Each structure stands twice: as structure tokens, then as C-alpha cells.
Amino acid sequence: xxxxRLFRTVAIAEAITWTGLxxxxxxxxxxxxxxxxxxxxxxxxxxxxIAYGVGTLVVWVDRRWSAxxxxxxxxxxxxPLATLPLEWWAIRKGWLGDTWRLPAGAGASLPDRVxxxxxxxxxxxxxxxxxxxxxxxGVALMVGPPGS
Numbered sequence: 548x549x550x551x552r553l554f555r556t557v558a559i560a561e562a563i564t565w566t567g568l569x570x571x572x573x574x575x576x577x578x579x580x581x582x583x584x585x586x587x588x589x590x591x592x593x594x595x596x597i598a599y600g601v602g603t604l605v606v607w608v609d610r611r612w613s614a615x616x617x618x619x620x621x622x623x624x625x626x627p628l629a630t631l632p633l634e635w636w637a638i639r640k641g642w643l644g645d646t647w648r649l650p651a652g653a654g655a656s657l658p659d660r661v662x663x664x665x666x667x668x669x670x671x672x673x674x675x676x677x678x679x680x681x682x683x684x685g686v687a688l689m690v691g692p693p694g695s
Contacts, residue, residue, distance in 0.1 A: 548669060550606045551643040557595070557602040558623075558634035564592035565627045589692070597683045599624050601676055608662040609649050610642060 568591075571584025600621060607617035623633040637643050649663035665672035 549645050550609055550647060551638065551645060553602050554606050554620075554637065554643055555634055557599040558630035560595045561592075561599040561624055561630045562628045564588060564595045565630075568592045569627060593687060594680060594684050596624055597687065598676075598680045599630065601679050601683075605662055605665065605676075606643065608658045609647055609666070610644060611648070612642065616642065 567588035568585065571582075571586075571588040574581045574584045603617070603620045603624075606612075607620065612620070620633060620637070623629040647666050649659060650666045654660070654663075665675055
């Protein structure tokens with residue numbers, strides 16, 4: 548897994564779940580009047596939305612993105628399907644890379660040290676990422692759905 552593959556994977560997954568949620572909303576408010584699609588894709592999209600945010604933060608720190616670039620990447624998850632053009636743009640502009648910067652030489656900042664620690668052992672990094680996504684999903688569920 549490299550920065551490009553991580554970012555591409557979460558960006559595409561986020562767009563796919565957005566599509567599912569939009570389809571579920573069509574079924575709910577359209578002729579079917581059925582909330583099942585929103586229940587299923589709403590939860591799935593919420594989890595992937597958080598995973599996109601976590602993955603984007605890791606890439607942001609590793610690639611030393613500016614605050615503007617990082618915030619733009621995070622904000623792309625809000626409008627439907629916006630992560631796809633952002634991912635294409637990021638690859639075209641060279642924002643991503645084929646190798647991780649941090650495992651070889653961690654910077655002095657706390658975010659650099661944390662991301663380097665996660666990247667040195669990919670299984671540990673994946674486990675911590677899954678725990679972070681689960682914990683943040685739990686917090687989101689306690690807060691409630693958007694607009695509630």
C-alpha cells in the first residue's frame with residue numbers, strides 16, 4: 548500500500564457509497580417510499596466517510612500537504628462524488644506518491660512521528676486505522692445523523 552493506492556481506494560469507496568446513499572434516498576423519497584436503502588447505505592457511507600478522512604489525514608501528513616490542500620481533500624468528501632475528480636486531480640498534479648516518506652526518516656513533529664510509527668508496521672497501522680474508524684463511527688452514532 549502506497550499513498551496513491553490508499554488515497555485512491557478510500558476516494559473511490561467514498562464515491563461508491565455516496566452513489567448507494569443517493570440511490571437509497573431516491574427509493575425513500577421517490578415512488579418506492581422505502582427507507583431500507585438509506586438505512587443500509589447511510590451507515591455504510593458514514594463508515595467509509597470516516598475511513599476517507601482517516602486515510603486522507605495519513606496521506607496529508609506523509610506528503611506534507613499544505614493546510615489548504617489537506618482541507619480541500621477532506622472537504623471533497625462532503626459533496627456527492629467529489630472525491631473522484633479530486634483523486635484524479637491529485638494524481639495528475641503529483642500530490643501523491645509511490646512510496647511513503649515517513650518510515651525512512653520521520654520528522655520531528657508529533658503527527659510525523661505518529662504516522663511514521665503506523666507505517667513502519669502495516670498490520671499495526673491497519674489495525675489502528677480500523678479502531679480509529681470504529682471509534683469515530685461510534686461517536687458519530689451517539690451524536691446522531693446529520694440534520695437530526
